[in-house]
Amino acid sequence: MKHSSAKEVEVRVKRTFLARKKPTNSLIDGQVKISIRFHQLKVRFKQLSVELNLFNNQSSDDRHIRCQRIGTRLHIFILIGSSIILALYSSLTQEIHHETILNPSETQYTTLAQVLGDCVVCPCSTFSVSHETFISIKPIYHHICSGDFVSSAWINFLLRSQFIDFVLYSDYHQQQQQQQQQQQQQQQQQQQQPQQQQQRQQQQQQKPPPPQQQRQQQPQQQRQQKPRQQQQQRRRQQQRQQKPPPQQQQPQQHQQQKQHQQQQVTTTTTTAQSVASAFWSFDNNALELYNSGLDATLSGSPIYTTSFAGYGAAISFTRSSTQYVYITPKVLPFNSRSFTIEAWIYPVSLSSSNDYGIFGQCQATSSNLCLYFIARNNKLLCGFYNNDIQGGTIITMSTWHHVACIYDLTTMTQQVWLDGSLDGSHSASAYNGLWGNTAIGATFQLGSASTFNGYIDNVRFEARAKNSTEILNDATLHVYYSFDGGSLTDNGPNGINATAYGSLSTTTGRVNQALQFSSGPYISYSYTPFYFLGISGSSFTIALWAKPTGSYAQQTILLVEQPSSWCVHYLVMTSTGQLVANCWIGSNIATNGPILSLNTWTHIAYTYSTTNGIRLYINGNQYSTTGSFTFSGSGVPMRFVLGGDRVVRQYM
Template sequence: MVDLKKRAFWHFTFKDILAILCSAAIPIALATYTAIGSQQQKKEAEKTRQFDLEQSRELRQQTLYDEFINNIFKLDNYGYLKERKNPWAFANAYYRAAHRQWDTIRKADVIQFLKEKHLIGRNNCTNECKTTNLDDIIRLNKLNFDNVYLASEIGALHQLDLECVAFHQISMSNGKFSSVSLNGASFDGAQLDKVTFNSSSLVCASFNGVNLSGADFGNSNLTSAQFSNSDLSGAKITEDQIKQASFHNVTMPNGEKSETTSSTTTKEPITQTTTIIKTKKATTTSPSSTTTTGLCIQVTYPYDAHSYWAMENNSADSISNLSGTALNSPTYMNGGMNGGYTLRLISSSNQYITIPTYQSFVSTSFTVEMWIYPTSLSSGTSYGLFSQYESLTQDHNLYLILSGGNLKMGFWNDDVTSETALLANTGYHVAFVYDNSSQTQIIYLNGVQDISRSSAGPYLGASGAIHIGNYYDGSNHTFDGYIDEVTLYMNARSASDILSDATLTTWHSFDCGISFDSGPNRINGMASNVMLASGRVGQGLSFISSSSYYQLYGFVGLGISNHPYSISLWIQRTSTGGGTLVHVSENRDESGWCVDFMGFSSSGHIIGVSYDGVIRDVVGPVVSTNVWTHVATTFSTTNGVRLYVNGSLIGSTGAMVYSASGKVNTVTLGNHRVGGCSVNSIDPGTFYGYLDEFRLYSRELSPVDVIALANP
């Protein structure tokens, strides 16, 4: 039986039930909404916090980067990046401290900045392979570059330049290079696992002791790249790329050890029909002007100099910040050293170059070299060449001058005067050296020491502008004539360096391409229908047709009567009979005054020649075909022409004069090209064969010098 009272207790209408449910649901919904809203707020707050952190990190990275750039400029201004600061310890310590704090983006940006400022990759790679041996100012070794991405901003249109950069002992796992030129770069001892090279150039790159497991070389160029003692297991490298490069003791992608293989691409001769005309002076050669071979340095200034004023229609310093200002409108004339421009100063117009930026010479060694051509010299008159004035106090006024006709070097009441009197309207190479370690002043004339004085200095002037072509002692003493190619070194140059600078007019080894001059004056050549081939030392030139020749322009000394000279070269004939080896002319088309200085008779005898109004020659032996032979001629008015074959003196003309063209001369190798020139025993025409190591000097080489050249 149902309890009616209990039934009455549970008796609710639908409306009552709905009201009860609603009254319970609203608080639950509000609680749920509140919980959800709180969670969303927490997420938004976290996102905001993460964004702020990211912005803070980005701002910090950018601040670190900006501070680094600004401080590098300060270090440069304060001189901490100059050559004399080698090994640049402070600059490197600062870079490494900053590097450890950068992200991968800034690490990549800084590498590009350092390259653009020539703080890394300073070695020259113009011809793709490294041709100099300069230390990087900033060193990347033993740093972490994992996951760094380096790429050209415009892709394959123009590759990012990282040529000759030394990535020694770095870690760059998972790094990426895209459209980057790494020609001549070195990765010795690096960790490059899973690195990617895409559309990049690795010509002549070096990988010694490198982990390249899993690396991907994509479609990059590996011509003449060198792999040794490295791991390429699992790497992606094509058969063509393997043929391009050389491998020694390398674990190849298939896990097998490589046999020693060499690139086959460099064995093919390179044909060139027309190439570069001369450029201005670039660098000195090695200490010995007679025994060194194969050096190839391509820069536009002397590579170890502090400052260089080429006088190429301006007074700019090509190396550092010592550019000058011309006062009283001096002019720049054609006909300078090697066919370029030269500075013309007129003393009566008080013309000279002033350089307001202070350069310290205090208690330090230095060398100043230049070519001069005085147009007037008067006894008792001083003519300034290079000076720095602080005061008329002992050792506070630096002057390199002509005193009358004699060179003089001094610091004020502390000087030395040369013993040789110079002549007006004559060209000279002059050099002034101060060796602070021995406190010695030395003056060189045309590459030869003229006088020295010990117990000199040191120089103490702590202020003052540099003047070129002026000396101040209360009044100006300006130079009258021409000044060219002024070079300042902040060290004491050796006697052999200065002799080379003064007398090695040109040196074409052909080891740095067809046209390049490895001598101090950068008289680059123009080639027609010649090929690079194996030479006596490194590479040489192959003359293969009747139109083959190699031409050089800019020889001032050969245009001066009675000026001494010497010619040295290696030859290998492939035909018999006559032919021209060295042809000298006043015009580039070989017209006008012209003489065959070296060649063959119709019977194949080697002949050396000079000219005193008529041809004077020395006839040597028949030169065998297909054998390398060294030939040289020297000239002085005392000995006349001397002919050497393989280092042995064959004969001489005896004393004679040299009647020159009076012009800046052109030298053509391997071809006579035009008729109507002065000849005698030489049967002029095309030389067929190989030629190597052509040198021209503005002095008479000694027999010992020639023997050294004949025995490289």
């Protein structure tokens, strides 16, 4: 009871106190209520802060609950601290914004340079000209095309579809030359002023005499002038007869003006001509075989080595020495057109972390302005910068490969080819680069040179998109001899010409003309050009037309040899006229063909692969086979010897 009454008393006291403190002013009453409300919120917030638990797992253990609350507080402190650090870093870090302006005019560049100063970076400075020099392109048209009656649509068609010579103008140098011309004109005027003064003095001295003297002199002058006038009239008549009519004079004057203008242009410009094709064989030199002015220049002292064909040579690049070759004088027309780039490559080593340049031309490291044909991640890649296609086949090391990059403007298709097979294709917009040093064995899409490590041979450029048959022939056709007109010239892609030993004659062939062999003469080669026939297990095909005449006798149709130590009679005819195909596996292995008909053309095809062995085809049909085996190569390039008492038309 006492305890209860004490509570009641305490409550009464509090109520009495509040009642006594309650003000009569309503504003003060509201402030007291707000302060009480804030006090309650503060107590509630403090309670929630103490009881806050982000990791609550409904455990009744006080120790677990305490650890969970401590972890919650640490989590909140770390979050707040991280936010503060990020805010400080963001406020202290400078934001850099990059913007690329393609093909700026001189006015645009000058304005940007004045406003931004050193922040403006021009890629031209990394090539051959400074920022002060701007290059513009001006087509040179035929004088008919420059007439008013030719429409602009026809001019645009010529620009898109033809190789038009163009002139590179340097505005900076033109301004210098104009200033020099003005100075020369001022000097000439200063020199002419004394002469003009002398002429004026002479004119004053030659003033006419007084009228009386004139009257006295007139009769004498008239008498003297009569014969002179007659002579002048005769001269004028002769000149009129010699002079062409005015219509004939105008073209001559127009031509003279054009010649004068051309002379002025050639003194201030450099002419660059585009070409339709180019070929670098690298046969112990870097000369281009189709055009003058496209010879390559060696950089880093690369050396020459054995060619993929065994004929001539190939060029060897060492990546660590930054070796490559470059072509600068003329312009290869890659921009806005179809083209094909081909080469034979022999990579010594490749890695997934580097680019290995095969062929490139880079105007600027911007979209569609930098052309590069490379090996990346051990696969072929052809790109125009941000417009790339990569093959899907891993390139085998220490082996010769035929590679090709093709762009077809008609279908807007970009392709890469490996060993005659399509390795990758996709749709792509055209390459727009107009100039830039062309490099073999290096590309510059990363700024510095990405060089090759191995051998490169027979680099070709065509200003058109080759079809699949052409690429397959370039990759697989080693030599082709038609023998038309008795020619021993190789009509294939590698230019391996034959050499005749003895007297050979021509006769009517299965197609056009053929060579007539007797028992003595034969044809061979002054080099040992057949590299693949020296590699064990390499696949190949030999095809020819043969027509035996006279009577049967044992003869060799085709012999493959390495003269000092190795020889295999690939195709022979026995004394009974039977055809036999041979190969070597440490001992001879052969398959028999049919008996060849006398005085009849027969098509013979000899194919070899490790899977099928020798397969002998007669007139397009398989006749016999040996089954699978791996032939033993000599390890060195081989040569063919063709001949005997027979007529042969050969395709190899």
